[in-house]
Amino acid sequence: NAGVTQTPKFQVLKTGQSMTLQCAQDMNHEYMSWYRQDPGMGLRLIHYSVGAGITDQGEVPNGYNVSRSTTEDFPLRLLSAAPSQTSVYFCASTRLAGGRTDTQYFGPGTRLTVL
């Protein structure tokens, strides 16, 4: 199993550009989520999904879109990049056990810089 994979590892954008961060998992996990990590802030939840076709907002959803058309993939779209979105982005997945989430498996992260 590859676990949770993220592409790209690094990305530099100009303000106003759009892009999609890719996330895939091969563990057949129902629950997937996106976090951003900023210095002194820990990880903050952007969006999450409990299954294909179902997504919901986390703590910091503004400026980001997600969709979940398959169990395996959960892409994160930046609509119009802003310098405040400079961060490290982590995707995570977990199985749902009895309707609750188990421990999460994280991808290696995408380091995004917006100029």
Add this chain to the structure above:
Amino acid sequence: DQQVKQNSPSLSVQEGRISILNCDYTNSMFDYFLWYKKYPAEGPTFLISISSIKDKNEDGRFTVFLNKSAKHLSLHIVPSQPGDSAVYFCAASAYFNKFYFGSGTKLNVKP
């Protein structure tokens, strides 16, 4: 406002001694707590968890204690090893399954 707080950004401990990492939370609805370990340029990896129906959970050298009345949890590592040097995050979730993370504590275990 952060619902999960780790007030110590860093901790330095001698090899073989105990490391105690602390975490406080404000939301009384949280019923599941986790600790993650993170090395530079890698994603966090799960370490240990505890449900709110327990006050202690052990896994080898790692023990998590939960004090619900104080809304406080701690991670004890005994004995500490240089390979334990990393950033440790605590996280909490409630029924609706959103996870809230603390800002992390950087542990340095000196040989």
